[in-house]
Amino acid sequence: MTFPALPALVCTGVRHRFGDHVALDGIDLTVEDGELFGLLGPNGAGKTTLIRLLTTQLPLQEGSIAVVGRDVRTAQMAIRRTLGYVPQQLSIEGALTGRENVGWFARLFDVPRHERKERVASVLETMGLADAADRLAGTYSGGMIRRLELAQALVNRPSLLVLDEPTVGLDPIARDSVWRRVEELRTATGMTVVLTTHYMEEADALCDRVALMHLGTIRAEGAPSDLKASVAADATLEDVFRHYTGGSLDAETGGGLRDIRRTRRTASRVG
């Protein structure tokens, strides 16, 4: 007898405020096991707040979130153990080699000592960084840094991989390289991936399903092909977004100085 896999993520009635500002206003969302799910929207839509809630970085104020069946309020450590996370900023330690960067996270995730070396080498190989593994990460290109972050995020063999704007600031070749690795990884492992992006064409090509977020709410949700068909025969996801929100991804919807600074900092670091 086999049991159906638990959904990777279930959000019910999630609301979150920063002072008077409502960042999330009643988010209901389910991501099934094995899906590649995209949260799309401009700065200030609430994507990163939702990511920070489900990765236990922020305390949940209202509603419920279950990650692989575990409640973010009561099982934070267990949830962190099942997560792989790549934040928007380029978050590697440039004073360590690629191998040391991954080894650091292998230790923090309690990868057993007898398999640590092999596991680190394996994820570096998967991300195409085996030849550069013993170079200081500070000498890596933007695309290599992102792949090194993916290697770090995969070293604990997570059930859910969370990517926050993983290709922001990367040139098209580096973006393609990052997405190719994510695709290969998913094909090989069936891992669930939740990502945020404001590159609609990437989401269209890669995601099984997407949620279009605007001002803290989900305006539409479904497979990109279904969403496009619901608007017009030749519609793009950008058209879908405009249809459901009345605006575009370039609209000045906010996001705050800190978001903008973070994006610019990341973009400038990847050159």
Next chain:
Amino acid sequence: MSAEVAPSLWLRFPSRVATFCIVELQKLSHDRTELFTRAVQPILWLLVFGETFNRIHAIPTGHVRYLDFLAPGVIAQSGLFVAIFYGIQIIWERDAGVLTKLLVTPTPRAALILGKAFAAGIRALAQVIMVLIVSAIIGVALTTNPVHILGVLVIVVLGSAFFSCLSMTIAGIVLKRERLMGIGQMITMPLFFASNALYPVSVMPDWLRVLSKVNPLSYEVDALRGLLIGTHADLPLDFLVLLLAVVVGVTAASALVDRLAR
């Protein structure tokens, strides 16, 4: 996909401390220039200030030569200077997204701070070993007792761990690198002068004695002096005060680390 087996909370703390210490040693192994540049200031204190005051006998240190009296103070100061700016590193890690990523690992906040505090201790230790070597070269009458040397290393790590926690606590309050730099510079010299690092407590005015009594650096210097040059020291009290200071420091910094990440 499979997650790792969770070790017990008590095993996780030493495991995380070891991890952060290893990372610090790896960083040091790739760039040793900081060790040499940071060694300049303590060496100047010993060679210029120490040698000069040794000659003029201006500070009454009993039967102990002033240079011998000063060396443990300079060693403690050296650790203090390394540790007090450690909060800048955590702010840098916040800005670079590294802190966010660390907070999403199965690491309790207190274990994260304790790990970073001991990593600061390891960095200070590398610094202090250089100062010890220079002290031996210029003729400071240092102990050769291995147990006492081990005690010195423990005290330096504890002292630096506390001051790095103080720095990370301030980082959690002020949140900005520039503010932390200013406050770090503002408190470093008062901490140093309001301790027994440069002169004995007996020559201090009463108000300074009170400050010295509540200054953990005084207890660190007292222990180092007792262990390194054999002066009278209340080692159990010194050790307990430093241990308690580390516990308080880790508690305060852990309570503020989420604020820093937000």
